[in-house]
Amino acid sequence: MTMMETTGRLRAGRREWLALAVLMIPVLLVSVDNTVLSFALPEISRDLRPTGTQLLWIVDLYALMLAGLLIAMGSIGDRLGRRKLLVAGAVGFGVASLVAARAESAEMLIVARGLLGFFGATLMPSTLSIIRNVFVNARDRRIAIATWAAMFSGGAALGPIVGGWLLEHFWWGSVFLINVPLIVLFVPLALVLLPESRDPNPGPLDLPSIMLSMLAMIPAVFAIKHGAKHGLDDVVLASLGLAIGAAWLFVRRQRRRENPMLDVTLFGNRVFTGAIVANMLSLMGLAGFLFFGSQLLQLVIGLSPMNAAMVLLPGLLVTVAFGFIAVRLVERFPIRVLVSGSFLASSLGYAIAAFTGHPTVMSVLIAFAIMGIGIGMAETLTNDLILASVPVHKAGAASAISETAYEVGAVLGTAVLGSVLTATYRSQLTVPAELAYGEKSHAFETLGSTMEYAARYPNALGEQLAESATQAFDLGVQLTSGTAILVALGAALVSWRAFRHL
Numbered sequence: 001m002t003m004m005e006t007t008g009r010l011r012a013g014r015r016e017w018l019a020l021a022v023l024m025i026p027v028l029l030v031s032v033d034n035t036v037l038s039f040a041l042p043e044i045s046r047d048l049r050p051t052g053t054q055l056l057w058i059v060d061l062y063a064l065m066l067a068g069l070l071i072a073m074g075s076i077g078d079r080l081g082r083r084k085l086l087v088a089g090a091v092g093f094g095v096a097s098l099v100a101a102r103a104e105s106a107e108m109l110i111v112a113r114g115l116l117g118f119f120g121a122t123l124m125p126s127t128l129s130i131i132r133n134v135f136v137n138a139r140d141r142r143i144a145i146a147t148w149a150a151m152f153s154g155g156a157a158l159g160p161i162v163g164g165w166l167l168e169h170f171w172w173g174s175v176f177l178i179n180v181p182l183i184v185l186f187v188p189l190a191l192v193l194l195p196e197s198r199d200p201n202p203g204p205l206d207l208p209s210i211m212l213s214m215l216a217m218i219p220a221v222f223a224i225k226h227g228a229k230h231g232l233d234d235v236v237l238a239s240l241g242l243a244i245g246a247a248w249l250f251v252r253r254q255r256r257r258e259n260p261m262l263d264v265t266l267f268g269n270r271v272f273t274g275a276i277v278a279n280m281l282s283l284m285g286l287a288g289f290l291f292f293g294s295q296l297l298q299l300v301i302g303l304s305p306m307n308a309a310m311v312l313l314p315g316l317l318v319t320v321a322f323g324f325i326a327v328r329l330v331e332r333f334p335i336r337v338l339v340s341g342s343f344l345a346s347s348l349g350y351a352i353a354a355f356t357g358h359p360t361v362m363s364v365l366i367a368f369a370i371m372g373i374g375i376g377m378a379e380t381l382t383n384d385l386i387l388a389s390v391p392v393h394k395a396g397a398a399s400a401i402s403e404t405a406y407e408v409g410a411v412l413g414t415a416v417l418g419s420v421l422t423a424t425y426r427s428q429l430t431v432p433a434e435l436a437y438g439e440k441s442h443a444f445e446t447l448g449s450t451m452e453y454a455a456r457y458p459n460a461l462g463e464q465l466a467e468s469a470t471q472a473f474d475l476g477v478q479l480t481s482g483t484a485i486l487v488a489l490g491a492a493l494v495s496w497r498a499f500r501h502l
Contacts, residue, residue: 012140019134019193020144024151025186026090026123029179031155033062033116036163036175042298043172045448050106052422052446056414057110059291060221063410065117066124066403068217072210074125074400075261079205082126083196087187089122094183101173112176128387128399133197142327145387149380150323152406158316159290164309209253209261215246217408224415266401274498275385276401278339280409281491282378285346285484287413289353289371292421292477296359299447300470303361311361315368322376330381336499339381340492345374347488354481358474374488385499420483421476422446428472432461447473 037044037059044050050058077085096119100112131148135141166174223239230236254260267273297308329338349371356363386402431444444450447469454466 011137012135015193016134016140019195020131020147022186022189022193023127023130024147025182025189026086027127027148027151028155028158029090029093029182030066030120030124031152032159032162033120033179036159036178040163040167040172040175041295041446042448042451043167044106044109045446046452047172048103048106048109049449050109050446052426054106054110055446056418056422058106058113059414059418061110062113062117062120063287063408063414064218064221065114066121067408067410068214069118069121069210070125070404071213071262071400073121074129075205075210077122077126077129078198081196081198082129083190083194085122086126086130086194087190089119090183090186090190092119093123094180097176097179097183101176103173116176124403125400128402130194130197133195142384145384146324146327146380149383150320150376152379152383161309161313161316164305164307166305168304168306204259206253206257206261209250209257212246212250212253213262216243216250219243219246221412221415224412224419227419262401269389270498271385271389271502274494275382275389276405278343278378278491278495278498279382279386279402280405280412281487281494282343282346282375282382283406283409284413284416285350285371285488286375287410288417288480288484289350289368289413291414291418292473292480293353293364293368295447296473296477297361297364299451300473301359301361301364311365312368314365315372318369318372319376322373323380326377326380329377330384334499335381335385335502336496338377339385339495339499342374342377342381343488343492343495346371346378347374347485347492349374350481350484350488354478354485359477378491385502417480417484417487421473421480424476424479425469425472428468428475430468430472432464444469 041055041059044058045055073085073089093116096112096115100109100116103109103112128145128148131144132141135144162178163175166178219239220243223236223243226233226239227236250262251264254262254264267276293312294308297303297311298305301308303311326338349367349369352363352367352370353359383402387399425447429444429450431450444453450469451466454462454469456462457465
């Protein structure tokens with residue numbers, strides 16, 4: 001059934017819109033948890049003393065598990081029932097949140113973040129599929145999808161604000177505990193308001209494909225992380241080789257199966273593939289900005305967590321607003337112009353961060369607000385293109401790929417841009433010999449831990465260390481922003497070419 005064929009159907013009623021509101025709870029849970037740690041990183045650095053690599057894993061592992069398991073969990077949901085998987089995943093997500101909140105070491109927090117990613121992957125594949133079942137009228141469905149996209153991108157921007165408020169009043173573990181009351185609210189509402197649905201002919205569960213998809217994702221991101229610290233060594237080459245080999249075997253297996261876990265023929269559609277790449281690059285820029293922006297506002301500029309979060313509030317509002325504005329703009333302007341223009345706006349935001357000299361509160365606020373224009377438009381338009389460019393009966397697979405691209409973008413944002421920042425900071429930091437003597441090898445790997453050590457020495461040595469750390473971090477922000485500009489301009493070029501007939 002096409003969108004035109006459903007236009008004349010009855011409009012959605014109160015129950016349908018309430019169901020949409022309920023579905024936004026897991027969307028917010030997953031997207032907020034992608035970025036809620038941003039403002040907690042300094043406190044985590046001081047409390048758990050992670051190495052620079054461990055800090056990146058604390059941030060990245062959640063999104064990595066999501067990206068690797070979304071398609072697999074979508075396949076399981078098709079068999080068990082999407083609502084059933086959604087509710088079971090929410091309960092597991094709550095338990096994992098409690099474990100993360102009580103973590104007493106960096107290793108324990110990394111494990112908890114992995115569990116959050118695992119259960120988070122059970123939440124997302126069902127949301128768009130349920131939306132398509134609930135909203136049979138095309139106009140209502142477009143509004144619902146725009147709401148979904150706005151909540152997805154807006155939730156990522158909301159994460160640091162929620163984290164900032166919590167850190168102003170509680171300890172860093174509270175950024176995880178906020179999930180629990182939302183899950184307690186969601187589970188009974190989901191059982192009452194959400195309809196159950198499943199694929200009538202899904203085929204058998206493909207465990208080898210699940211393993212191959214994970215083997216293609218995890219080594220690739222590990223190679224990026226390891227390479228940023230150690231350069232192009234044997235470990236990087238071996239990891240990339242494993243990822244490429246697993247990806248090739250995965251694609252080969254999908255092409256040969258009658259009921260593939262992932263329909264790889266979808267990527268033969270230029271519009272679909274272009275929208276997937278643009279969607280991924282959009283989130284890469286957002287995640288990278290939040291990774292360094294939170295530390296910049298607190299540790300360099302000196303704001304409290306709550307005040308730092310309020311600096312990002314205008315950007316959040318702009319992101320959500322332009323997600324809905326894009327629905328109206330697409331009726332008047334070509335999609336090609338709007339999507340490409342959205343990435344130009346993102347590049348302008350990063351240019352402000354890179355070229356305004358010493359960063360200030362106002363420069364960060366303006367940069368993020370301008371980025372919000374681009375991110376809000378890009379997320380709504382690319383998700384709409386992803387669903388509209390494939391047959392209706394393949395919408396479930398298309399939505400799973402879309403969500404996977406989102407999470408891959410979040411991973412790459414902190415893995416690539418975060419690694420550029422970390423590598424620059426380490427190479428430029430000068431530690432006085434008197435302070436370095438006897439300390440652990442990773443004592444000065446992150447800005448948070450370095451500033452804590454500097455505060456222990458209220459004399460010229462401490463001031464010298466703090467000044468060197470600030471200058472090294474500033475330079476890292478500039479180089480990271482420059483890299484992000486290239487990413488955004490590349491996304492604009494991809495969009496311009498992929499959507500040339502739209």
